[in-house]
Amino acid sequence: xTSSTVASxxxxxxxxxxxxFRRLRGKRSPAEFAAAVRRAARExxxxxxxxxxxxxxxxxxxIRCPNYAYERVFLHMFPGRTLTDLGFAPRSSVRGRRARADxxxxxxxxxxxxxTASETRRAREPYDTPDTQYPHHPYDTHHPHDPHHPYDxxxxxxxxxxxxxxxxxxGATVAAASLGPLALAHDAxxxxxxxxxxxxxxxxxxxxxxxxIRLLDDRHGADGLYRRAAAPLRTAYALLDAGATRQAxxxxxxxxxxxxxxxxxxxxxxxxxxxxxxxxxxxxxxxxRMTGDPALEAHAFCNMAFLAxxxxxxxxAVRAAQAAQRAAxxxxxxxxxxxxxxxxxxxxxxxxxxxxxxxxxxxxQALFGQGPSDAxxxxxxxxxxxxxxGLEAQCWSTLGxxxxxxxxxxxxxxxxxxxxxxxxxxxxxxxxxxxxxxGRPDEAAGxxxxxxxxxxxxxxxxxxxxxxxxxxxxxxxxxxxxxSAFLDRHASLPRxx
Numbered sequence: 001x002t003s004s005t006v007a008s009x010x011x012x013x014x015x016x017x018x019x020x021f022r023r024l025r026g027k028r029s030p031a032e033f034a035a036a037v038r039r040a041a042r043e044x045x046x047x048x049x050x051x052x053x054x055x056x057x058x059x060x061x062x063i064r065c066p067n068y069a070y071e072r073v074f075l076h077m078f079p080g081r082t083l084t085d086l087g088f089a090p091r092s093s094v095r096g097r098r099a100r101a102d103x104x105x106x107x108x109x110x111x112x113x114x115x116t117a118s119e120t121r122r123a124r125e126p127y128d129t130p131d132t133q134y135p136h137h138p139y140d141t142h143h144p145h146d147p148h149h150p151y152d153x154x155x156x157x158x159x160x161x162x163x164x165x166x167x168x169x170x171g172a173t174v175a176a177a178s179l180g181p182l183a184l185a186h187d188a189x190x191x192x193x194x195x196x197x198x199x200x201x202x203x204x205x206x207x208x209x210x211x212x213i214r215l216l217d218d219r220h221g222a223d224g225l226y227r228r229a230a231a232p233l234r235t236a237y238a239l240l241d242a243g244a245t246r247q248a249x250x251x252x253x254x255x256x257x258x259x260x261x262x263x264x265x266x267x268x269x270x271x272x273x274x275x276x277x278x279x280x281x282x283x284x285x286x287x288x289r290m291t292g293d294p295a296l297e298a299h300a301f302c303n304m305a306f307l308a309x310x311x312x313x314x315x316x317a318v319r320a321a322q323a324a325q326r327a328a329x330x331x332x333x334x335x336x337x338x339x340x341x342x343x344x345x346x347x348x349x350x351x352x353x354x355x356x357x358x359x360x361x362x363x364x365q366a367l368f369g370q371g372p373s374d375a376x377x378x379x380x381x382x383x384x385x386x387x388x389x390g391l392e393a394q395c396w397s398t399l400g401x402x403x404x405x406x407x408x409x410x411x412x413x414x415x416x417x418x419x420x421x422x423x424x425x426x427x428x429x430x431x432x433x434x435x436x437x438x439g440r441p442d443e444a445a446g447x448x449x450x451x452x453x454x455x456x457x458x459x460x461x462x463x464x465x466x467x468x469x470x471x472x473x474x475x476x477x478x479x480x481x482x483x484s485a486f487l488d489r490h491a492s493l494p495r496x497x
Contacts, residue, residue, distance in 0.1 A: 015060060018086075020086055036077070203253050209236075210259045210260050233264045237257055258283075258291075258293065270461065305344070338368040342391045342395075346394060346395055354399055364388070382420070390412035393408035393427075402438030428450045431447045432467070436448075436473040436474050445486040474486065
């Protein structure tokens with residue numbers, strides 16, 4: 001970490017409330033205003049995970065300058081106004097303070113040997129929070145799905161040195177999910193010391209850990225993340241055992257720990273570790289039952305249904321999806337019920353029950369058509385038209401209707417936001433397999449080549465397994481146009497463990 005002589009990036013005085021932003025909220029509650037922010041983001045193609053806590057932090061002055069995604073949304077909501085008009089500090093002033101701190105650090109440690117503490121701040125690319133040094137990095141964290149930013153301080157002064165941890169995997173730096181207070185608690189757990197009682201900072205860091213894991217999975221897949229994500233999960237449950245200073249904080253910790261268990265379970269699921277995934281999902285389900293949290297229960301059952309389908313237990317998939325729908329009925333989210341109906345459809349397809357599958361698909365499409373709502377869970381940002389098409393493609397593929405599956409997979413790939421590299425590779429892999437099995441080897445090879453082009457950025461055992469199956473189907477068609485080139489390139493891939 002950086003030397004203690006480096007000036008803290010935050011002043012010692014308490015933040016000044018943002019009264020201008022509070023006036024713009026008017027009579028709306030923080031939750032209602034957060035919903036308006038999310039609607040405005042959708043209008044301009046941005047995706048932000050804005051909630052009442054974020055609005056509260058802005059109004060309290062904790063966020064002096066929003067990240068670029070939020071800036072675009074706020075300026076869309078209030079045309080003609082600048083960030084200063086909205087009560088924020090100019091971005092240049094925030095950058096300037098960080099730059100001055102870095103300059104002081106460089107000056108204070110000019111005589112240090114390379115690689116010592118004063119240089120560690122510069123070794124965090126490519127997933128590090130951007131600074132003036134790297135203003136246009138391709139993995140800049142002002143991605144639309146990243147709700148925080150280096151100009152949104154949310155940790156204590158004493159914890160600023162551990163705001164971002166980094167992990168190394170396959171030559172790429174993966175930002176640690178343990179942030180700020182969570183990182184300090186993790187250090188205590190690793191050293192065998194019980195962490196101190198958890199406060200709001202720990203809960204916020206836990207929620208941010210979940211967001212960051214989801215963001216990195218969307219971009220790069222699960223294989224390089226799973227082992228790294230287990231540490232913050234252990235820390236989260238240690239914090240639960242330590243207790244919280246307030247009941248509201250305890251509720252946030254339980255919900256955050258449950259969501260983190262699901263996220264880590266998904267990383268295990270997507271990287272082929274089904275037993276680990278089942279354990280993590282069960283842990284999240286138990287947490288939801290202990291706290292009476294129907295939203296967390298619905299999410300846990302949703303992922304359990306998906307896992308059961310992939311593990312060859314289709315009847316369990318149907319039951320889990322139906323249990324998720326029962327838990328979700330009181331939540332008021334048609335989009336959530338739509339996704340759960342798709343999970344049920346996948347189970348029916350695995351049972352070769354075409355009628356049951358079609359009925360569930362019809363329900364899913366009708367519910368999806370009701371549009372998004374303020375009640376949609378934050379974790380469902382991935383569920384749009386592309387995902388709907390992709391999951392339907394999987395159902396028809398399971399039923400052996402290759403042409404219909406290929407049509408939906410093609411639509412999914414065409415609709416997918418290119419920022420979500422993993423899903424783009426997934427839908428393209430589904431398309432390649434459906435085309436290959438449907439007797440169109442040349443088109444399958446072309447789709448497979450597009451997947452291979454994305455594998456430099458994506459690490460997903462699921463996608464590698466799908467592509468290997470496609471290659472086996474195409475082997476007898478090596479003489480077809482493009483097939484030989486695809487097979488040769490696929491054969492040259494490094495073998496995954």
